[in-house]
Amino acid sequence: MAYDVRQWPSTVYPREIDRECPEAREAIDVLIRNLMTQGPAPAGYKLKTLGVKVGGLWQINLKVERRQARVLYAPYGQIIVLFRIHRKGSPQEQTRAYGLAKRRKSEYEFAKTQAAAL
């Protein structure tokens, strides 16, 4: 596979799918495989790069069985890190999800910088 898809923290996959959008499990597995082969912008997916306010996260929405699942991630060269997978809900829930993903992204980048400095 051309890209290495990973997660931060280790509880994103498959726990968040099982907890929040089990109906999208198969579609998300297909998406992850497509991220591995095609990179961070796989063809045919509804992709949105979120602004600086949301930490520069990338978002893919998947509609499965009339419900929407959302995958928040960020590419780092050949590595793609998933930060949050959740079901699209109310605006308040979405804001919380963005906040969590943004925090996880900052934590990951901080830990990465620390590891590189050591």
Next chain:
Amino acid sequence: MTEIAHSIDLNLSQKLRDKAYRRKFFWAESCAQIAKQLIELRKRRGLNQKQVAEMTGTKQPAISRAEQADYQNRNLNTLLSIADVLDARVRVLIEPSEDILREYDNEAAADAAETDAAEEQVERMFAGTEAPSYPIQAETEILKEAQEIGEVAISRSSAPSVIGARGTRREASFQFAASSPGKMVVRTNPYNIEFSQRRLEAENVG
């Protein structure tokens, strides 16, 4: 540099044994593949969705939907008419699940074998029974240098532990403690073997 994010194990060769799972997986996979092919073909013809819609006598949103990876209600006539106006043929390939399962099993076995080989190579290298070879060679210089400095006693502090379960993203990590402030971490994965040196610079060691 060692990647700190956690690997993801899709474990497809196991999951696909479940009929309900593979039914939905194949469906989603087919939809995503059709969408990708339609987009590639349209772009190859230098057309936009509106132009294709006009050529097929539909509206642009219908073409947009057909090009969505998660759209699951395509009909064959729409596909045939899009292929027709884009001067292409539609070829349908129906594959029995047992053939696909075999493919995924082979893929998983190949990944696992590659990982095992990498792990064994590192094991042999540290046991002193094998001279390191590329891609480890350049990185092993760090280890050699550390030993030459003399003040760094490198000893194995933990057994290799497998973090992930499946071949493609499986990793084994080996940790070496040093008597100085230094610490060396070695990670292996099926694609490359990376060494990272933690504060093993001469001033810290000295």
